[in-house]
Every structure is written in C-alpha cells, then in structure tokens.
Amino acid sequence: MTSPRLLRVAAQPVEAAKTLLRRISCELDFARAFATLTGDTHWPALIEHATAIVEGCTGEVAEAVAEAEAVLAPIGVAAKAYTIHCVGHGHIDMNWMWSWQETVATTHDTFQSVLQLMREYPSLTYSQSQASVYALMEKYHPELFAEIQQRIAEGRWEVTAVHWVEGDKNLASGESLARHLLYTRQYTKEKFGLDAADLPLDWEPDTFGHANTIPTILAQGGVKFYYACRLGGGFDHAVTGEFPRPKLFWWQGPDGSRVLVNKESTWYNSYVNIGDNIALPAVEFFRDTQLTDWLNVYGIGNHGGGPTRVEIEYLQETATWPIYPSVTFGTAKGWYERVAAGDLSHLPVLDHELNYEFTGCYTTQTLITQANRFGENYCVEAETLAAITGRDSRGSLREAWINILFNQFHDILPGSGVRQTREHAMALFQETGAITGAIKREAGKALASGLNTAIFAPGAATLGEFGSGAGAGIGAMESGLSKSAGGGSVRPYVVYNPCAWPRTEAVTVRLYDTGFEPGRIVARDEHANNHPTFFLTRGDDWGHSYVDVLFFAQNVPATGYKTYALCEGKVTVEVPQVKALPRDVFETPFGMLRFDRYKGGLVEVHHQESGITFLEGDFESLGEWELTREQPRGMTAWVLGGSVESQAVTVSGHHVHGVTRNRGTSYPSGTSMAYVVHQSLKVPGTKSTIKVQYLIHGFAPRVDVTAEIDWREIGDPERGIPGLRVHFPFDGYEGLPIRFETPFGSVVREDSDGEEVPGLRYTHVPLDEGGFTLLNDSKYGFMVEGGNLAMRVIRSSYDPDHAPEVCKHTIRYSMVFHDRAVDASDLTRMGAAFNHPLIAFPAGVQEGTGPLSKSFASVETPSVVLTSLKKAEDGNGVILRLVEYDGQDTEAVVTLAEGFGTRATLTDLMESPVGGRVDFDGKTLRVPIRASSFVSVRVVQ
CATH class of the missing domain: 1.20.1270 (Substrate Binding Domain Of Dnak; Chain:A; Domain 2)
Structure with a gap:
C-alpha cells in the first residue's frame, strides 16, 4: 500500500x-x-x-x-500599469438572523481570525466599518480589542467606520444621521486617535437605498468617499435616474455637496463574488471609468468570517503573474485617495436619490419602526430640555442615542431580522425611553420650580401639594415621562413647546381625585382667562378616580412654555366653534366635513373661504381602510408580493362624542370647540379589529386621527401576506409631483405606478388649488398610483420572523387641507409639530418669581427650521442646528433668551470649528445658509 x-x-x-x-x-x-x-x-x-x-x-x-x-x-x-487593490473585509450583520450574543460571538471570531492571519501574512491588510463592532469588542473582549488598536496604529487594520452601524439611509432622521457621525467620530478619536480626516469613507455596501440628502449630511461630517452596492433597481424595483448605475460617479446633494461613490463592481462577500479571474471585472472598471486602479473587496461576510488563507495565498500568487495587472494589498482609503488625486472631471454626476431596494422594508416590523421614530423624538426633546434648564445629561443622552442608532442597522430598522432581533431592539428602545423620560421629567420640574403658580389659587392653603402620588407613573409606558399630579383645588401645568415657533395645539391631561365636575373644568392662563376644556372620559385607576380632559393651549412660545391651571370655573375665552349637523356633517371655521359611517373616513371636504372642494361624493372616502393580501414571492420581509388583493374594511360601529342630543331625537344641537368621531371596524375574514378616533376642532383645517389596531394575522406561503393600508384618493390628479420628507430635506416624486416609496413625517399632495398633507407619527411606506395616495400601516411578513405583527398597535396620523401652495419648510414644521406634541408637566402650587411663560429659542426665518438645540459634547456652550428647506440662499435669524452666551461660531457635525460668518449680540443670532443646506452653531459665554 x-x-x-x-x-x-x-x-x-x-x-x-x-x-x-x-x-x-x-x-x-x-x-x-x-x-x-x-x-x-x-x-x-x-x-x-x-x-x-x-x-x-x-x-x-x-x-x-x-x-x-x-x-x-x-x-x-x-x-502592469494597471493595479488591483485588494482590501480584506468581513461583513458583519448586527442581529440579523441571530441574537445579540451571537452577534458578539461572530464579531469576536471574525476579528480573532483576522488577527491570526495578520501574524502569518505580514502584507495582509483589513478594513472594518461600524463603530458598534469595536465598542462590543472593547466591552466583551478587551484583550482582543487591545490587539486591534495595535494593528490600527500600524496601518494594517483600516477603520472605515463613520457611522455607528451600516444603517438604513431612508428611514433615519437627519438628526439621527448627524449623531451617527458625531458619536462615531468621538469614539474613533478616543479609542484609536483617528481624526475625521483619517476616516473620509462611508462604508455602506448592503444598505437598502439612499436618500437624496445623504451627500449634504456626509460633507458636513468630513466624508468625501462612499462605498455602496445596492443603489436602486434591485429585485425588479423601479429606479430613480440612470440605470444601471455608473461604476464610479459623483453623488451630489441638493445643496451641491458631493461625495465620490464607488458602486461595488461584483459583490462585497467573496462567496458570491468574482471567481478565479479577478482581473476581468477590473478591466470592465478600467474601461468604464478610464482609470487604472480598481478596488477588489474580498472576504467572507454577513455572518462574519473575513479573509481566508486560500484567498490570501491566491492573491499573493496572482501578484507574481507576468501577464496580469499589478496586484497589491491595500486599504480602501488608499484606493480612493489615489483615484481622487487624478482628474475626475469626466465622471458622471448623479443628483437624486439612489432608490429603490427592498421596498417591503418600509413597513415590515412596525413595532421597530415606531420605536425608531419615538426614540428619535424623545432624544431630541430630552436634550433640548436639558440644555435650556442647564442640566448636564451628556452621558445619559449619548447612551440613549446610541441605542436608537444601533437599531438603525440595515437589517434591524427595515425589519428583516428574526424574533430575537425585534426583542433586543425593543429592549434598547425601552431603555432610551427610560433615560429620556427621566431627563424630561427632571427638566419639567426645573421649569416649574421657580414659577409663581400661587396666583392660580389666591388665598388657598395648598402650597407644596405637588407630587402627592395620585396617578403615579401614568403615561410612562413608552416614553418614561410620567404625568402624575398631586391634589388640590387647582392643578397647575407647565405646557412645553419643543418646536422653535409658537404653537396652538391640543393638550390632554388626566386629573386624579379632583372631585371636579367635568362640565365646569377650565384651563386658566396667567392672565386669569378661563379656556374651555373638552371632556374625554372618566374612570378609576389603582384606587384613584380620574377624569381626562382636552384643552387648546394657545400661542405657547417657541421652544418655551406657558403655564395653565386646571380648575373649576366659568369659561371667559371664546374659541373657534365646530357645529355638528345631521348626516355626520361638521362645520368648522375652515369649512365642511362629512364622515362616511359605513366605509369610514371622510366622504366630503369643502374649504369655506376659498371654495375649494377636496372631495365630493359617496363613491370614495378619504382615509378609508383596506385589507391587503400580497402574493408571496420569497424574502417576504424585504420584498412586496408580486400582486396585491385588496378588500375594503367597513364600519361596524359609529358614534360622535361631544354631541348634545335634542330631547332624545337623532338630531344633534348646539355647538362645541371639538368633537370626536369614533368608528369601529371589523377586518373582513379575520379576527382583527380597528378602532378609529377622529378629532375635529376649529383651530386648524385638519382632522387628527388615532387608530388602535388589534392585529391577529400571520402570513404564510399558502395564504400570502395580509396587511392594512389607508387610502387617500384624489381622482383626476394623476402624475402630480408628491413631496415626501427625507433626512434634512424632501424629495418630489411623481406617480410611482404602485411602487412603494419611503417617506418620513409628511407626504404632501399639491392640487389644482391648495393641497393635502398627510402627517404621521410612525409610518414610512407610501404608494402613489393613479391619483391615489396610500399609507401602508401593517404587513405580516413571515420570514425570517414568522409572526412579527401579532399584537395591539396604536398609530396617529392627520389629514390637513390647504387653500394655498405650501412650502417644504411649512410642511416640515407641520410634521415636526405632529411628532413633538406639546408636553404638559404637572407643577405644584407655590410662590415664585419666574415668568409663567417664556421662549428660549425662536427661528424668525420662514424657510429655516431648528432641528436641534443641545448642550455641546465638550460641555462648552450649546449647539444649534438650522436647516434650510425651501431651496433658497438665506440668512437664518434666531432669537435666543438670555443666558445662552455672548459669542457664536460655526461648527461641523463633530462640533469642531469651521470658517464662516455668524453674528450674535447675546440675543439675536444671524448666520447665512446655502439653499437646501444646514449649519451648526456653537453659542458660548
């Protein structure tokens, strides 16, 4: 043998x-x-x-x-005059098909393998993105992390992390993307000594589409280069702009900012990559770009892995072949800088969004997308309240933000993960809710502490009654911000406005153990004016009786507060009235609305002054719900079904809250400042139900909607993918340019021909006269087809998570009717206000000297919106972020309260100083802003 x-x-x-x-x-x-x-x-x-x-x-x-x-x-x-630059990489998906502990283990094993290979192959280089993977190694495997730090210092391990994760670029807000850059830059500087100039590359190979404003945001984060793979048109989706995408191009934002984009020629994982002959795709790249250098990303990924010995030795072998390009191990940054050093004037310029990819991901896993929106809102509100009350909550806020940023990973926020993915994401959101809720609660106490609320109860012996414990923890289920209030004959509330413009909006409060007669409750302002309230409900809660009332806080100062006291009294303030008429018709100061008690929604809408008719007739309803069922085609979390069946969801119960009945007849009589239309809907062929409440008032031409959905449907390959969406028909308006909000901007899209498209807080339909705006608090997926706008609410995908949606959901949206054209800045303010309701902080009855109303920051320039007011990360002053939304060069004018500082300078997103003019006299700040751009300003003493 x-x-x-x-x-x-x-x-x-x-x-x-x-x-x-x-x-x-x-x-x-x-x-x-x-x-x-x-x-x-x-x-x-x-x-x-x-x-x-x-x-x-x-x-x-x-x-x-x-x-x-x-x-x-x-x-x-x-x-040999042409070069293939080989960059080792290991794509690591955060919590995709596995749990958090497996993500940690996967990252450890990948990095341990890479470090061992580096010991064996001195020429090996490796690139790794995502600050999160370094942070978890630092926490769980500090010895391995120390070796990574050594290899980074040697230049062999390249950090390509400018975001906390390789995140979604359509569903994250502008402020979230700004915080990715801020916190990641902080981390890489602290742990690796790397400045922004050392990390000019945003590494996003697997991200499912890219919003139009990304170049604008990246430019202010010191990013010059972009590496991506999924740039639109995948899985037979519609595509914006040129297709196929160029292999190398300039991507330009609305303000003219540019990044150099390398569209991966093959793929970012070796096992679906090139094959033996790595030079063939290189030749295609050389031909298409007229360049002599090509980037070859190799290594096993998704579940980690990185380069293998087989790959490394083969690449070393090809470097010896005489009839072949030069082959070298290098870094991605080195390749980009080498390319950028040449003349790139011949490259194409793309100035639009790079969509669409995996459009089912705009709605899949609605709990996660809702948690994302709520978490973003809570963080912004908490940091502003901390800044204006002088609280130093930087460490806690950083933790709260990073929880949200982690969940924006491209397989978490888009819902393409397993059950464990959702569980971990929701746990992180709850922690963010607790952190931000506590900060807001303490800030609310600080706002109220010095106010002379005793004026609301002259002569009463109730001083110091705040916090007796009634209703302990109420309202804190999601946000962590409780609204408990003590007893007494008056109940003071500090009503805080998170937005930088005055607002008149509804506020709902729950009053415990008052003994108040609901019909006599008023909201008394600092001038002893009694505003009417609207009774909502009463009940008992953990041994305490309560009553819920709604009132309209009027002209609450910009980024400021106004104090009210809830008590018994006689109304002395006239407010806009709504009249309830037969046939479910309501007359408001703005016009007439008629509800459909059978199909749900609105069946007629007329604007009084302009004479505009938005909808008329009994054939279609604005805001009609429908059950959808998609035909499964695989990858149900990612991809919408090949065809969709739809069925109307009809009303099974209808009544109006607030109507005074006329001696037992069916005709309502009298007037009121508000009504609530309640409709119950049974989803046909299912056990699921929907309860919809429409708030009608006379303060604005809008109808605010709250929907409570008891969803019990599970998709499967036989029955398809069940879901819900709400329709808003505008027949005869096909091809209209519909405006959708994007991060720090907006995009106009025409009829999407049934394609699902992403949007943030608002969607605006311009009509021949006026327009219609749909606001939402947690939805991201929309469709425009044949003059019909639809908002997808739920879709029960079944892989990789077999039953992600079975629970009770609550969503809010608003239908707004305009009698004139509306600017993008106006729409942004409406979307922001709807997502940042007025916050009512309970206060005690006390003597004090503080003003009962105050503004801390107000933006006077119509096209500019303040998106952030926060304490600077180094503790020196505050940072204001001002965004221009209407596409016009302008000067932003901001009025600040005393105490913020006396000097102002411009910064980038990392809060480092940059050149530029800022004028500030301690009260009025003036700063130029380019069209469709933004500035960050530091104000210091």
Whole structure:
C-alpha cells in the first residue's frame, strides 16, 4: 500500500500543472479583455499564438506556459500599469438572523481570525466599518480589542467606520444621521486617535437605498468617499435616474455637496463574488471609468468570517503573474485617495436619490419602526430640555442615542431580522425611553420650580401639594415621562413647546381625585382667562378616580412654555366653534366635513373661504381602510408580493362624542370647540379589529386621527401576506409631483405606478388649488398610483420572523387641507409639530418669581427650521442646528433668551470649528445658509 506521504509527493506535479494551467488560462482571458480596452491591433495575433502554444502542449506544462508568457510579454508590460487593490473585509450583520450574543460571538471570531492571519501574512491588510463592532469588542473582549488598536496604529487594520452601524439611509432622521457621525467620530478619536480626516469613507455596501440628502449630511461630517452596492433597481424595483448605475460617479446633494461613490463592481462577500479571474471585472472598471486602479473587496461576510488563507495565498500568487495587472494589498482609503488625486472631471454626476431596494422594508416590523421614530423624538426633546434648564445629561443622552442608532442597522430598522432581533431592539428602545423620560421629567420640574403658580389659587392653603402620588407613573409606558399630579383645588401645568415657533395645539391631561365636575373644568392662563376644556372620559385607576380632559393651549412660545391651571370655573375665552349637523356633517371655521359611517373616513371636504372642494361624493372616502393580501414571492420581509388583493374594511360601529342630543331625537344641537368621531371596524375574514378616533376642532383645517389596531394575522406561503393600508384618493390628479420628507430635506416624486416609496413625517399632495398633507407619527411606506395616495400601516411578513405583527398597535396620523401652495419648510414644521406634541408637566402650587411663560429659542426665518438645540459634547456652550428647506440662499435669524452666551461660531457635525460668518449680540443670532443646506452653531459665554 502506498503511504499518504508518497501519494502527496506523487500528486505534486499534477497540482503544479493545474496551478500553471489556471494561471495561463486567467492570463489569456485577461489579455483578450485587455486588448479590447487598449485597442492595440498587434495583440490579437500574440494572444492567438500564445493560445496555440498552450493548447498544443505535449511536453512540460511549465515550459509551454513560459513560452506563451514570453509571447504575451508586451501585453504584460502594459498590464502592469494597471493595479488591483485588494482590501480584506468581513461583513458583519448586527442581529440579523441571530441574537445579540451571537452577534458578539461572530464579531469576536471574525476579528480573532483576522488577527491570526495578520501574524502569518505580514502584507495582509483589513478594513472594518461600524463603530458598534469595536465598542462590543472593547466591552466583551478587551484583550482582543487591545490587539486591534495595535494593528490600527500600524496601518494594517483600516477603520472605515463613520457611522455607528451600516444603517438604513431612508428611514433615519437627519438628526439621527448627524449623531451617527458625531458619536462615531468621538469614539474613533478616543479609542484609536483617528481624526475625521483619517476616516473620509462611508462604508455602506448592503444598505437598502439612499436618500437624496445623504451627500449634504456626509460633507458636513468630513466624508468625501462612499462605498455602496445596492443603489436602486434591485429585485425588479423601479429606479430613480440612470440605470444601471455608473461604476464610479459623483453623488451630489441638493445643496451641491458631493461625495465620490464607488458602486461595488461584483459583490462585497467573496462567496458570491468574482471567481478565479479577478482581473476581468477590473478591466470592465478600467474601461468604464478610464482609470487604472480598481478596488477588489474580498472576504467572507454577513455572518462574519473575513479573509481566508486560500484567498490570501491566491492573491499573493496572482501578484507574481507576468501577464496580469499589478496586484497589491491595500486599504480602501488608499484606493480612493489615489483615484481622487487624478482628474475626475469626466465622471458622471448623479443628483437624486439612489432608490429603490427592498421596498417591503418600509413597513415590515412596525413595532421597530415606531420605536425608531419615538426614540428619535424623545432624544431630541430630552436634550433640548436639558440644555435650556442647564442640566448636564451628556452621558445619559449619548447612551440613549446610541441605542436608537444601533437599531438603525440595515437589517434591524427595515425589519428583516428574526424574533430575537425585534426583542433586543425593543429592549434598547425601552431603555432610551427610560433615560429620556427621566431627563424630561427632571427638566419639567426645573421649569416649574421657580414659577409663581400661587396666583392660580389666591388665598388657598395648598402650597407644596405637588407630587402627592395620585396617578403615579401614568403615561410612562413608552416614553418614561410620567404625568402624575398631586391634589388640590387647582392643578397647575407647565405646557412645553419643543418646536422653535409658537404653537396652538391640543393638550390632554388626566386629573386624579379632583372631585371636579367635568362640565365646569377650565384651563386658566396667567392672565386669569378661563379656556374651555373638552371632556374625554372618566374612570378609576389603582384606587384613584380620574377624569381626562382636552384643552387648546394657545400661542405657547417657541421652544418655551406657558403655564395653565386646571380648575373649576366659568369659561371667559371664546374659541373657534365646530357645529355638528345631521348626516355626520361638521362645520368648522375652515369649512365642511362629512364622515362616511359605513366605509369610514371622510366622504366630503369643502374649504369655506376659498371654495375649494377636496372631495365630493359617496363613491370614495378619504382615509378609508383596506385589507391587503400580497402574493408571496420569497424574502417576504424585504420584498412586496408580486400582486396585491385588496378588500375594503367597513364600519361596524359609529358614534360622535361631544354631541348634545335634542330631547332624545337623532338630531344633534348646539355647538362645541371639538368633537370626536369614533368608528369601529371589523377586518373582513379575520379576527382583527380597528378602532378609529377622529378629532375635529376649529383651530386648524385638519382632522387628527388615532387608530388602535388589534392585529391577529400571520402570513404564510399558502395564504400570502395580509396587511392594512389607508387610502387617500384624489381622482383626476394623476402624475402630480408628491413631496415626501427625507433626512434634512424632501424629495418630489411623481406617480410611482404602485411602487412603494419611503417617506418620513409628511407626504404632501399639491392640487389644482391648495393641497393635502398627510402627517404621521410612525409610518414610512407610501404608494402613489393613479391619483391615489396610500399609507401602508401593517404587513405580516413571515420570514425570517414568522409572526412579527401579532399584537395591539396604536398609530396617529392627520389629514390637513390647504387653500394655498405650501412650502417644504411649512410642511416640515407641520410634521415636526405632529411628532413633538406639546408636553404638559404637572407643577405644584407655590410662590415664585419666574415668568409663567417664556421662549428660549425662536427661528424668525420662514424657510429655516431648528432641528436641534443641545448642550455641546465638550460641555462648552450649546449647539444649534438650522436647516434650510425651501431651496433658497438665506440668512437664518434666531432669537435666543438670555443666558445662552455672548459669542457664536460655526461648527461641523463633530462640533469642531469651521470658517464662516455668524453674528450674535447675546440675543439675536444671524448666520447665512446655502439653499437646501444646514449649519451648526456653537453659542458660548
């Protein structure tokens, strides 16, 4: 019997011959492709000659290969002027098909493997994105983290992290994307000593589409380069702009900012990548870009892995081939900088969004998308309240933000994860709710502490009654912000406005153990004016009785507060009235609304002053619900079904709250400042139900809607994917440019022909006269087809999570009717206000000297919106972020209260100083802003 050792020895010549034959085969294929690139007329004959030598070989393979390569030598000399830059990588999906603990283990194993290979192969380089993976190694495997730090210092381990995760670029808010850059830059500077200039690359190969404003945001975060793969048109989706995408191009934001984008030529994971001949896609790149350098990203990914010995040794082998481009190990930054150093004026410029990819992900896993929106809102509100009350909550807020940022990973926020993904995401959101709720609660106490609320109860012996414990913890289920209040004959509330413009909006409060007669409750302001309230409900809660009332806080100062006291009294303030008429008709100061008690929603809408009719007739309803059922086509979390069946959801119960009945007849009489229309809907063929409440009032031409959905449906391959959506028909308006909010901006899209499209807080339909705006508090997926706008609410995908939606959901949206054209800045303010309701902080009855109403920051420029007011990360002053939304160069004017500071400077998103003019006299701040751009300003003492 032949020994294993002798077998190996005998096989060596065969293996060597195979290696040589693979080599010459790759060289010949490359030479043929390369000849078409250069157009050299002599090369085809050389290639034909060399091919004949190899194919006619009857002796030593090595001799034939050497002879063929000698013939091809002129081609080899020219080829060495072109270079393939090999960058090792290991794509690590955060909590995709696995739990958090497996994510930690996957990251550890990948990094341990890379470090071992670096010890064995001195020329090996490796690139890794995502600050989160470094942070978890620091926490769970500090010794391994220390070795990574050493390799980074050597320049062999490249950090490509400018975001906390490789996140979604359509569903995250502008402020979230700004915080990705801020906190990631902080981390990489602190742990690795890397400045923004050391990290100019945003690494996003697997992100499912990219909003139009991303270049604008990246430019202010010090990012010059972009690496991506999914840039629209995948899975037969509609595509915006040029297709197929160029391999290398400038991507331009609405303000003119640019980043250099390399669209991955092959793929970012080796096992679905190139094959043996890595030079063939390189030649295509050379031809299309007129460049001589190509980036080859290799390594096993998704579940980690990184480069393998087989890959490394093969790449080292190709570097020795004479008829081949130069092959070298390098970094992605090195490749981009080498390319950018040349003349790139010939590259195409794309100035639009790069969508669409995996459009089912705009609605899949609605609990996660709702948690994302709520978490973003809570963080912004908490940091502003901390800043204006002088609280230093930077560490807690950083933790709260990073929880939200982590959940924006491209397989978490888009809902394409397993059950454990959702569970971990919701736990992080709850922690953010607790952190921000506590900060807001303490800030609310600080706002109230010095106020002279005793004026609301002159002569009463109730001083210091705040916090007796009634209703402990009420309202804190999601946000962590409780609204408990003590007893007494008056109940003071500090009503806080998170937005930087005055607002008149509804406030709902729950009053415990008052003994108040609901019909006599008023909201008394600081001038002793009694505003009417609207009784909502009463009940008992953990041994306490309560009553819920709604009132309209009027002209609450910008980024400020106004104090009211709830008590018994006689109304002394006239408010806009709503009149209830027969046939479910309501007249408001703005016009007439008629509800459909059978199909739900509005069946008629007329604007009084302008005479505009938004909807008329009994055939369609504005805001009608429908059950949808998608035909499954695989990857149900990602991809919408090939065809959709729909069925109307009809009303099973209808009544109006607030109507005074006329002596038992069916005709309502009297007037009121508000009514609530309640409709119950049974989803046909299911056990699911919907309860919808429409708030009608006379303060604005809008109807605010709250829907409570008891959803019990599970999708499967036989029955498809059940879901819900709400329709808003505008027949005769096909092809209208519909405006959707994007991060720090907006985008106009025409009829999407049934394609699902992403949007943030608002969607605006311009009509011949006026327009219609749909506001929402947690939805991201919309459709425009044949003049119909639809908002998708729920879809029960079944893989990889088999039952993600079975629970009770609550969503809010608002239908707003305009009698004029509306600017993007106006729409942004409406969306922000709807997502940041007025906050009522309970206060005690006390003596004090503080003003009962105050504004801390007000933006006076119509096209500019303040999106953030926060304490600076280094503790020195506050940072204001001002965004221009209407596409016009302007000067932002902001009025600040005393105490913020006396000096102002411009900063980037990392809060580092940049050049530029800012005028500030301690009260009025003036700063130029380019059209569709934004500025960050530091105000210090």
